[in-house]
Amino acid sequence: MDSSVKIILHTNGGEWSKGLSGSVDCGADPVFEESAEGLNTRIHGCFGAVLVLDLSLYGENHNHPTVSRIFKAGREQKIFVVTKLRDQDSLYELFLKGARGFCSPDIEMGLLVKAISAVMQGELWISRKQTAYFMGRMYRESSSRVRQSTLLGSSDESLDPQLTEREIEIAKCVALGNCDKAVASSLDISPNTVKNHLRNIYQKLNVSDRVQLALICHGIDVEELRRSA
Structure with missing residues (x-):
């Protein structure tokens, strides 16, 4: 089990993910894992890490079978979702699956770092509007x-x-x-x-x-x- 890995980025290299290395003060650079198979292995080896899930890998489909499997496998991780979804019902379903926060792919880097850091510390990163709706x-x-x-x-x-x-x-x-x-x-x-x-x-x-x-x-x-x- 690799306790040094604090952030796992499941993405194909979106603009939002560039520049994250060295930006989050967690003692180690984020680990990129594009394939679902590799992610599954990585999840089981990194207890307590923040998993940043790029939903565009699955066509922004929050009900994609692989997305559901990721949430089930990542029960011990803090899952943060990067998505273009604005539909509150879809975000609600992701929240029930275990998402600890959401952001848009066009998020400003400083705010993304703040969001991931908050989730890493056990906090939620959801808006007041989303909280009220949920x-x-x-x-x-x-x-x-x-x-x-x-x-x-x-x-x-x-x-x-x-x-x-x-x-x-x-x-x-x-x-x-x-x-x-x-x-x-x-x-x-x-x-x-x-x-x-x-x-x-x-x-x-x-x-x-x-x-x-x-x-x-x-x-x-x-x-x-x-x-x-």
Whole structure:
């Protein structure tokens, strides 16, 4: 297993990929892998890497069988998709498959580096508009809209017993759309402390990001949505 590889670029050399080498501070240059077969081998050898998927390789078809196989094989990777797609439903389906962020092929290099760095650190790179759409659609599609244990409930009985009081405070703030810095400011703690608490919260609730955390706080069954993806 090669732990030195932090970024895998699955592309045929689009303009957006040129200049990435040396631009992202991850200790090693990105590895290019154009073939799906080579990518499959690379995925299994690089735990925790960011996989940048160029959807143009598959005609911008998010339902292409190979794309689905890549997402299944890359469960341990953070997948970032470069795509011309603007259709929110298509992006939503990619998000449910496991995409951690999206950008257009004509993205400015500095912004692309920032996006990949954010995903590398475990954050999502999706717009507020996309977040609102994804959450709205998840809510509509969930058949379990209200749980007995809803973190945004008004009484102590509604608070999830898995979390500490501080974790519940942070989860509520995140569910209301606050960034780490805003959460830290409102609770008078450091942003790093917020990040540490969030890691524990994600592990306890079996979620991977703040969108899924917000859904649980609003009483939506994330596991059901995963099974339907």
